[in-house]
Amino acid sequence: MLLREVGYARPGSLAEAIELLRADDGARALAGGQTLVNVMKARAGSPDALIDLGGIDELKGIELGADGTLELGAMTTYTQIIESSEARARPILGEVCAQIADVQVRNRGTIGGNVCTSDPTNHLPPLLAALGASFVIRGADGERTVPADEFFLGVYMTAVSLGELLTKVRIPAGRGDGFAAVTLGVDGTCIVSAAASVNGGVRVALGCVDAVPVVVTPASTDAEAIRASVRERAIDPPADVHASSDYRRHLAEVLAVRAVNAASENLPAERRS
Numbered sequence: 001m002l003l004r005e006v007g008y009a010r011p012g013s014l015a016e017a018i019e020l021l022r023a024d025d026g027a028r029a030l031a032g033g034q035t036l037v038n039v040m041k042a043r044a045g046s047p048d049a050l051i052d053l054g055g056i057d058e059l060k061g062i063e064l065g066a067d068g069t070l071e072l073g074a075m076t077t078y079t080q081i082i083e084s085s086e087a088r089a090r091p092i093l094g095e096v097c098a099q100i101a102d103v104q105v106r107n108r109g110t111i112g113g114n115v116c117t118s119d120p121t122n123h124l125p126p127l128l129a130a131l132g133a134s135f136v137i138r139g140a141d142g143e144r145t146v147p148a149d150e151f152f153l154g155v156y157m158t159a160v161s162l163g164e165l166l167t168k169v170r171i172p173a174g175r176g177d178g179f180a181a182v183t184l185g186v187d188g189t190c191i192v193s194a195a196a197s198v199n200g201g202v203r204v205a206l207g208c209v210d211a212v213p214v215v216v217t218p219a220s221t222d223a224e225a226i227r228a229s230v231r232e233r234a235i236d237p238p239a240d241v242h243a244s245s246d247y248r249r250h251l252a253e254v255l256a257v258r259a260v261n262a263a264s265e266n267l268p269a270e271r272r273s
């Protein structure tokens, strides 16, 4: 059976893209297409029109500010992040992007598409939650910046409303970051993931245990303190063919400790305790 006909537009500016999205509630932004096109092929979604963001320069590029803040355009692909000398200011970004799926997905998939999908098994929502990223959203009424804790609202739901676009992801400076996951095969989908940042306090974000990343802030990098902070959240992870709820709960503690250990090792020697 053929797919339903779908409209297509490739605007050259952000303003034009927002206008097209506002004009049709059934229109959807198309970034790398690595989720959206598969959703359409599986007939789980059927947009009226695709607004291809590929021709909008304002959504591209990686900038490193004087204070170490990274600003990534929403259309930056995983491969561009992996290869960017600017993105190496926060090395965990490239390291985690290199673990996503395969080279075809990494060449097409974008940071904006990854977070706007808000799929609990995706790598970037917990990572960006742990790093304290913020998200710049543009609509017809202007621009607003939303912290990670308020960006992810549910499975496939974010603070980006109909008629709006995510334009940039801002990531503050820091080097003490770690990521750990149990996946389906090498570079496969996460069964549970944990991202940690120890730049100042300890911040851990758990993936695949709830609809959105679950952030815990252990009092120290001590393994028992980390495990206790995960237990205190009383998470109730989903069960599926890959893992029971109990097994995910167990993995959450184990991976949180691994992620924090990796983050501590990545701190410059003079800042390790």
Ligand SMILES: Cc1cc2nc3c(=O)[nH]c(=O)nc-3n(C[C@H](O)[C@H](O)[C@H](O)COP(=O)(O)OP(=O)(O)OC[C@H]3O[C@@H](n4cnc5c(N)ncnc54)[C@H](O)[C@@H]3O)c2cc1C
Residues within 6 Å of the ligand: 028, 029, 030, 031, 032, 033, 034, 035, 036, 037, 038, 053, 074, 075, 099, 100, 101, 102, 105, 108, 109, 110, 111, 112, 113, 114, 116, 117, 119, 121, 122, 123, 124, 160, 164, 165, 166, 167, 187, 188, 189, 190
């Ligand atoms: C075989 C395979 C394996 C995969 N494995 C993994 C994995 O292990 N880990 C992982 O993290 N991901 C994985 N993915 C998903 C992949 O990372 C996708 O690239 C990502 O989920 C979506 O990014 P995209 O750029 O392709 O977005 P698209 O598919 O084009 O868009 C996704 C959604 O986001 C919306 N959107 C996109 N950009 C914007 C924007 N700027 N503003 C507002 N809305 C926007 C779209 O309208 C759409 O609803 C896999 C994909 C495939 C095909």
